[in-house]
Amino acid sequence: MHAGTAEMRYGEQTIVLGVGDCAYFDSALPRQFRRLGDGFCEVVVVTRMSYTRRQ
16 A cells, blocks of 8 residues: 555455555455545555467
8 A cells, every 4th residue: 555545345344454565465366445535545466467479
């Protein structure tokens, strides 16, 4: 979390994230983020895609 507060739903879990928090999860599984409160919210998401290079 870069700014604000957000709720992350991941499977059966609901996690509240604030500034400085992070979450590590399998991005192949369903998840949902939503802003909590009236203020600005900024979530930084970093992913890595695995692939096989074609020759």
